[in-house]
Amino acid sequence: MRRREILSLGVAVGAVPAARLLAAEMDAFPHDMALDPAFVPKPAPGGAPQVLTRDIDRRTITAVFDRFIPGDELGPSASAAGCVEFLDAQLAGPFGQGATLYRAGPKAVGEDALMQKPQFIATPRERYETGLRALEAYARRTHQGSFADLKPEQQDAILTGMEKGEIELAPEVNTRAFFELMLANAREGYFADPLYGGNKDMAGWKMIGFPGARYDYRLYADRTGEDLGLEPVSLVPKA
Amino acid sequence: MSKTRKRIALGAGAAALIAAAGIGIWGHRALDTSRSAVADATVQLADVRSADRAAIRRGEYVMRAADCAACHNGTKGVFAGGYRFDTNFGTVLSSNITPDRKTGIGTMTERAFFNAVRHGQGSKGLLYPAMPYTAYARLTDRDMHDLWAYMSTVAPISNAVDENAGMMFPFNIRLALAGWDMLFFDPAPYRPTAGRSAEWERGRYLVDGGGHCSVCHSPRNMLGAEKQSRYLEGARIGFWHAPDLTANAHVGLGRDTDADIVEYLKTGGNRTAIAAGPMAEVVEHSLQYLSDADLTAMAIYLKSLPASNNPRPDPIGAEPPAMKRAALRYEVNCSACHGVRGEGMGDMVPPFAGNQALQSADASSLIQVMLVGGRAASTHHKPTGAGMPSFAWKMDDRQIAETLDYVRNSWGNAARPVREADVARMRKAASAATSLPAN
Numbered sequence: 001m002r003r004r005e006i007l008s009l010g011v012a013v014g015a016v017p018a019a020r021l022l023a024a025e026m027d028a029f030p031h032d033m034a035l036d037p038a039f040v041p042k043p044a045p046g047g048a049p050q051v052l053t054r055d056i057d058r059r060t061i062t063a064v065f066d067r068f069i070p071g072d073e074l075g076p077s078a079s080a081a082g083c084v085e086f087l088d089a090q091l092a093g094p095f096g097q098g099a100t101l102y103r104a105g106p107k108a109v110g111e112d113a114l115m116q117k118p119q120f121i122a123t124p125r126e127r128y129e130t131g132l133r134a135l136e137a138y139a140r141r142t143h144q145g146s147f148a149d150l151k152p153e154q155q156d157a158i159l160t161g162m163e164k165g166e167i168e169l170a171p172e173v174n175t176r177a178f179f180e181l182m183l184a185n186a187r188e189g190y191f192a193d194p195l196y197g198g199n200k201d202m203a204g205w206k207m208i209g210f211p212g213a214r215y216d217y218r219l220y221a222d223r224t225g226e227d228l229g230l231e232p233v234s235l236v237p238k239a
Numbered sequence: 240m241s242k243t244r245k246r247i248a249l250g251a252g253a254a255a256l257i258a259a260a261g262i263g264i265w266g267h268r269a270l271d272t273s274r275s276a277v278a279d280a281t282v283q284l285a286d287v288r289s290a291d292r293a294a295i296r297r298g299e300y301v302m303r304a305a306d307c308a309a310c311h312n313g314t315k316g317v318f319a320g321g322y323r324f325d326t327n328f329g330t331v332l333s334s335n336i337t338p339d340r341k342t343g344i345g346t347m348t349e350r351a352f353f354n355a356v357r358h359g360q361g362s363k364g365l366l367y368p369a370m371p372y373t374a375y376a377r378l379t380d381r382d383m384h385d386l387w388a389y390m391s392t393v394a395p396i397s398n399a400v401d402e403n404a405g406m407m408f409p410f411n412i413r414l415a416l417a418g419w420d421m422l423f424f425d426p427a428p429y430r431p432t433a434g435r436s437a438e439w440e441r442g443r444y445l446v447d448g449g450g451h452c453s454v455c456h457s458p459r460n461m462l463g464a465e466k467q468s469r470y471l472e473g474a475r476i477g478f479w480h481a482p483d484l485t486a487n488a489h490v491g492l493g494r495d496t497d498a499d500i501v502e503y504l505k506t507g508g509n510r511t512a513i514a515a516g517p518m519a520e521v522v523e524h525s526l527q528y529l530s531d532a533d534l535t536a537m538a539i540y541l542k543s544l545p546a547s548n549n550p551r552p553d554p555i556g557a558e559p560p561a562m563k564r565a566a567l568r569y570e571v572n573c574s575a576c577h578g579v580r581g582e583g584m585g586d587m588v589p590p591f592a593g594n595q596a597l598q599s600a601d602a603s604s605l606i607q608v609m610l611v612g613g614r615a616a617s618t619h620h621k622p623t624g625a626g627m628p629s630f631a632w633k634m635d636d637r638q639i640a641e642t643l644d645y646v647r648n649s650w651g652n653a654a655r656p657v658r659e660a661d662v663a664r665m666r667k668a669a670s671a672a673t674s675l676p677a678n
Binding site: 031032033034035037040041043193194195202213214215216218219231233234235236237238239 | 564567568570571572574575579611612613614626627628629631632633671672674675676677678
């Protein structure tokens with residue numbers, strides 16, 4: 001225990017030491033201002049995939065993501081912006097492990113309705129593994145081809161069916177929830193800080209005019225109705 | 240609390256050899272302790288029972304002014320010692336100065352106490368000049384008597400400290416300090432200067448005596464002794480730069496009024512500066528307890544010092560690409576607290592515009608604060624103790640150097656460029672985080 005802690009403790013319980021240093025030590029706050037390693041952002045590691053290790057899984061999710069956000073004059077496609085790398089890094093970390101989710105059993109009948117949201121014992125990582133395999137099997141079963149090789153209209157038809165709950169990929173897959181999961185992760189990859197693997201060159205931010213990880217906007221708060229032309233700034237910029 | 244480890248160069252090396260020459264060293268003036276004869280040599284501190292409440296109160300004030308608590312402090316309690324000083328010659332620990340008989344100074348007599356505090360001659364031998372007896376030598380007999388009375392009221396704490404076990408040979412031999420003392424130690428009492436006011440004299444007494452300001456603010460020579468020719472002109476101390484305290488208008492106190500200086504010493508900050516790092520500790524432990532009259536006296540004395548020769552360099556213009564990059568980086572990372580025009584935030588966040596210490600040639604303190612963050616002093620008047628976060632994880636060495644160049648050369652400021660290599664060196668020395676890969 002450190003001296004200041006001892007002193008503040010002494011004051012708190014009224015056990016005042018004989019030669020107490022008056023009220024000098026009011027500062028019970030931490031003096032170490034270095035960022036706790038637990039709070040340092042974890043960049044996407046780059047390199048070989050950690051979770052989406054099967055080529056076919058990567059082809060499938062790439063095709064799905066690029067139907068969600070196709071490349072056009074507004075910006076690059078989801079995969080070109082790094083969303084697959086983003087997803088792989090996230091699935092390899094606490095998100096993939098469902099670290100913040102309650103996953104202990106039992107899962108009762110009717111629980112999804114009760115919680116107003118699908119509930120899972122499986123982790124997001126496991127849901128991707130089973131979901132992508134089921135999607136690929138579904139495409140082969142219904143279109144005699146790999147999902148990634150289907151025409152965009154065919155892909156859209158399958159994705160639309162998943163979204164509307166008109167298709168069941170496999171009995172063990174909550175198809176609609178899997179669609180929602182992929183859509184949410186594609187968006188996150190496109191708009192999260194480039195540190196995390198997606199949003200390459202801040203393409204997502206440039207597309208929507210988001211100025212990035214700036215701390216303060218007092219310089220601009222009064223300039224309403226004006227194109228401020230602010231270049232986006234990432235969390236750890238190159239410049 | 241992450242205590243700053245003060246690195247004080249202890250120049251015992253060559254001095255040891257000089258001492259070994261043995262030219263009647265015990266007769267040398269630097270080692271003459273006859274001044275201590277005014278103190279009692281019979282009663283041990285642990286047996287002292289002073290009933291003189293006024294003397295004890297004055298003694299506490301002397302203790303505050305001399306900032307004994309800052310260093311004679313560790314994990315075992317106030318005055319129990321164990322505070323580390325990392326020097327170029329090894330590590331020395333502060334001693335236990337509680338009246339504990341076995342591990343403290345309980346068996347010291349007042350005369351032995353005088354010898355230790357004013358002459359650097361302790362119960363275990365000569366003291367290392369990490370203990371500023373070089374400054375405490377100026378303390379008056381009365382202040383010493385009062386300090387003794389106060390120390391007798393301190394609760395004994397058992398904490399055995401082997402002060403010099405971490406010193407390298409031959410610096411672990413205390414007798415080596417005799418040579419150092421002979422070369423550099425002036426044991427003379429405080430001498431008034433003709434024609435000066437009582438206030439000025441009191442200020443100088445506080446600055447040079449108990450305050451021991453020059454220990455950090457004066458540069459030292461190769462042997463760790465203060466360079467008298469550059470008295471209070473600013474110096475590097477460990478990871479920090481203790482700024483110029485002369486009337487230099489660019490990096491010193493030249494543009495501060497007496498009231499500015501008093502406010503800084505009393506509260507930890509004023510309109511141009513906020514104490515952080517080792518100076519925050521000095522304000523918290525010591526200066527905030529001094530009377531306004533004494534702080535004003537210190538200000539008057541400091542303001543009377545002739546301006547140092549630290550010149551104002553030509554500022555770096557706003558045009559170079561590095562400065563433009565840094566301008567955006569400042570807006571994005573710094574302006575929320577330090578202001579879009581470097582104006583700071585009242586009593587909490589120091590301004591940059593017109594901040595003299597910020598423009599010191601030595602940018603160590605600034606690099607340090609960028610890398611590991613910092614805390615403003617927390618005082619009775621300004622208790623917030625606002626924090627500066629570390630940017631080590633977010634900026635690489637070049638970006639930190641550029642950012643400092645920007646704040647040191649904007650809004651009318653002018654300072655020498657910060658070298659990227661210095662940031663890299665300090666990042667390593669301070670074990671600061673490596674910056675994340677940039678995107």
